[in-house]
Amino acid sequence: MIPGDSRRASSYYTRLHLTTRSLPLFFPIIFTMATFLTTWLTYTLLLSLSYSSPVWSHSPSLADLALQKVLSDSSQIFGVPSHYNTTTATTYSTWMRRLPDSTLLTSINIPGTHESATWNFSRSTRDSLPTNTNPANNVFDAAYYRCQSRSIFDALNAGIRFFDLRYALDPTFTRLVFWHNAALMSGITTVEDVLFSFYAWLDAHPSETVILSFQYEGSTQPGASNDITVQTLLFQTLTSSAARRYISQTKDQLPTTLGEARGKIILFRRFDSVYDDHLPGLHLSPGQWPDNGKDFALVYNTPRNLTAYVEDYYEPDDLVNQNASTNIAAKLAAVQSHLGKATGGGGQGYEDGLFITFASAEHNVNDPPVTPETMAVGNTTLHAPQGVNQQLVPMLRGMKGQRVGIIVLDFWEQPDDLVPVILSL
Secondary structure (H helix, E strand, O other): OOOOOOOOOOOHHHHHHHHHHHHHHHHHHHHHHHHHHHHHHHHHHHHHHHOOOOOOOOOOOHHHHHHHHHHHHOHHHHOOOOHHHHHHHHHHOOHHHHOOOOOEHHHOOEEEEOOHHHHHOOHHHHHHOOOOOOHHHHOOOHHHOOOOOOOHHHHHHOOOOEEEEEEEEOOOOOOEEEEEOOEEOOOOOOHHHHHHHHHHHHHHOOOOOEEEEEEEOOOOOOOOOOOHHHHHHHHHHHOOHHHHHHEOOOEOOOOOEHHHHOOOEEEEEEOOOOOHHHOOEEEOOHHHOOOOOOOEEEEEEOOOOEEEEEEOOOOOOOOOOOOHHHHHHHHHHHHHHHHHHHOOHHHOOOOOOEEEEEOOOOEOOOOOOEOHHHHHHOEHHHOEOOOHHHHHHHHHHOOOOOOOOEEEEOOOOOOOOHHHHHHHO
16 A cells, blocks of 8 residues: 555545556565565565474564574574474484483484584585685585585484584684685574574474584684684683583583583584683594594593593595595594404403594595595596495494594485484494
8 A cells, every 4th residue: 555545535546546556566565575575584484484483472572583593693504494494303303212311422323414513505505604714725626525414303303312513703803603624604694603503403402412523724714713813702602601602611521421511512522722612522632633644543531541542534635635435444444453452343442432433525626635524425427436435334233333523524314324324222
C-alpha cells in the first residue's frame, strides 16, 4: 500500500492508476526485505532446533540476541545446521553418553579433524578476503589449503571430538582469526566467536567432551609473529568468565575420567606463551614437537612422566616427484606403524600414554602435486583410486576391541564408514 492511499481521492480509477504505476518501484525493496526475513527466520529456526533450544515463545532477551549474533558471526568457520548434520546427529552426536563416567580418557578412541577451519575455503573465499595478506596465498591453488569439506558443526554431530585450530592476527593486527599458512579462512569469524559456538553445542550435548588443539600459525602475513599482542589476546579469550565455565581447568594432565570432562572442552596448547603458568590444559610445546615426525614422544608432565605419543608425518618430503600412490603408501605406513604402537604392538607398555595419530598429509610441492584431498581420498586422474582414508577402514577393522587413541583426519566423511569404524572399535 503506497503512502496516502487512505486519503480522499477524486476517483477509484485515479487511486488504482497511481498504485499500479508505483508498485514496480517497490519490487526491489520488497524482494530484499523478503529475502532478509526468510534467511533470518530460517537460520534462527535451524539454530534453535539444532542446539535443542525452543523457538522463541516470548520476546528474546538481549542475551539471547547477543548469542544469536555470535553464532551467526562464527558461521563461516563453525558452520550452520544442514541436512547432513541433522541426519547424522541422532546416531553420533551423543556417542559418549554410552560410556561409563569412570572411563579413562586415554582409553577412548576419538576421531578428529586436521585444519578444522579450512572446510569453507575456496578460490572465491580467497578473492573476497582482504588483499594485504601474504602474497604467497595467491601462488597456490585453494585446494592446497583446504583439508576439510564439512563444517565443524557437521563434524560434531557426526561424532568428531578433536579439532585442530590454527590462529594468528587478522590483517588489521587487532583480532585473532583462523589461518592455514598464508591463507586467511575468514575476515569475519574470530577465535572467540567459534569458542562460543562450541559452548552452545556443549550446552545442548552435556554428555560429550571436546578436545581443542590451538596452534599459532606462522607464515601468515609479513611482520606477523607470536608476539605479546597475540599471546595476550589468546590468554584473555581462554580465561574469560565464559571460558572458565566451559574449558576444563585441569592443568598439565587430562581430567582423570570422562565423567569429569563431560560438557567441557579439553585444551591442547600447541603454542608457547608468557602466560603458560596461568592457562589450563596440556602444554604441547612446539619446541618439543619435531617437524614432520613419524613417531615421537612429548612429555607434557615431567614429575608424573605423562607422555603424548605422536605421528605427524604431514609431508613425505623424502619422496622426490613420486606418484600419488607412492606418497599415499608412505603416509599410510607411518599411520599403521603408530597405530600398532597405540594398540600395544611390540609388547611395549603404553597403557597410560596419550596417542595422537595424524592420518592427514599432503605433498603440494611434488610433481604432480598431492593435495590434502588426494592424499586423503585418492584421485583417479593421478592413478590413485584410494587414499589414506579408504585404506584405513580395513586396517582399523582389524584392530577391533583395541585402543587406537585420537585419529586426526582430512575429509573425514569420505568414505562414510570411516568415523563409524573408529567409534565402533
